[in-house]
Amino acid sequence: MVVDRTLLSDKCPRCGKGPLVTDNATGEMFCGNCGYVVSERIEELGPEWRAFSKEEHEDRSRTGIPTSLAMHDMGLATVIGPIDKDASGKPLSTAIRSTIERLRTWDSRSQVHEPLDRNFRQAFSELDRLKDKLAVGESVIEKAAYIYRKALEKGLVRGRSISALVAAVLYAACRDTETPRTLKDIANASNIKKKDIARCYRLLIRELDLQMPVVDPIKCVSRIASKAGLSEKTKRTAIEILKRAEEAKISAGKDPMGLAAAALYVACVMHGENKTQKDVAEAAGVTEVTIRNRYKGLKLALKL
Numbered sequence: 001m002v003v004d005r006t007l008l009s010d011k012c013p014r015c016g017k018g019p020l021v022t023d024n025a026t027g028e029m030f031c032g033n034c035g036y037v038v039s040e041r042i043e044e045l046g047p048e049w050r051a052f053s054k055e056e057h058e059d060r061s062r063t064g065i066p067t068s069l070a071m072h073d074m075g076l077a078t079v080i081g082p083i084d085k086d087a088s089g090k091p092l093s094t095a096i097r098s099t100i101e102r103l104r105t106w107d108s109r110s111q112v113h114e115p116l117d118r119n120f121r122q123a124f125s126e127l128d129r130l131k132d133k134l135a136v137g138e139s140v141i142e143k144a145a146y147i148y149r150k151a152l153e154k155g156l157v158r159g160r161s162i163s164a165l166v167a168a169v170l171y172a173a174c175r176d177t178e179t180p181r182t183l184k185d186i187a188n189a190s191n192i193k194k195k196d197i198a199r200c201y202r203l204l205i206r207e208l209d210l211q212m213p214v215v216d217p218i219k220c221v222s223r224i225a226s227k228a229g230l231s232e233k234t235k236r237t238a239i240e241i242l243k244r245a246e247e248a249k250i251s252a253g254k255d256p257m258g259l260a261a262a263a264l265y266v267a268c269v270m271h272g273e274n275k276t277q278k279d280v281a282e283a284a285g286v287t288e289v290t291i292r293n294r295y296k297g298l299k300l301a302l303k304l
Helices: 054-059 094-111 115-134 138-153 162-176 183-190 194-208 218-228 232-247 256-271 277-284 288-302
Strands: 020-023 028-031 037-039
Touching (some): 115 138, 115 183, 162 183, 162 194, 183 194, 218 232, 232 256, 232 288, 256 277, 256 288, 277 288
Antiparallel strands (some): 020 028, 028 037
């Protein structure tokens, strides 16, 4: 039995001699002299894990789930738990159980009573689905939820498809965080036409005055190379070609995906890697004509 003798307090109320000792294993407080158990099942206030640094201790501290803009209530609401037990762990009686069940039902109904909450719940459910299909990070989802809330405040959702607007805000968030996801990727994941998403995207840019950064083609290289099964050496060479193209100012106004695909094709030719224009074009989601045009431009400008 492991006894924590640092938690010594007052004298025993029974014999008045021995000190009170707490047993960490069973949670009991008893007398060190006569063995009289003063209290059973003391709640352990400390954590059951160990931390070896201040940063690790702060990381593991219990603060509940983090607040998130991608929840209809931002993660601040409370719910009546599904377990039919009281605070001491005893099962509830039949009469109390039926009352709690009725309260639980009304509690869940009252949380989405407002039309605003229903809209948020439907939109963020769709956003969560797209997050899994497109494999984007939490920062992108938080940014998308922020843009959607701003759009709802300005009344841009009224009369428009919630799904199309959610897809548009996700594309805007990907552009803002420089996450390489194309409009075609989001259209395929959401089963909505590119034209409808683009229309909503232009509306968001215009009404919310969003400033979107230009997509860096270097960020698209890893994705295309992974899909096409290209080597690390080819990928590094393509990145060098794109850096030289940026310095020569020939990348302005070009489609980032097409430029990255052309740089990878140039690198394949240089290293003798057996990949056709069609293979690289399919991996990048562009046409072979685009790759040929960008390939000619890179060869001519950089004298490859």
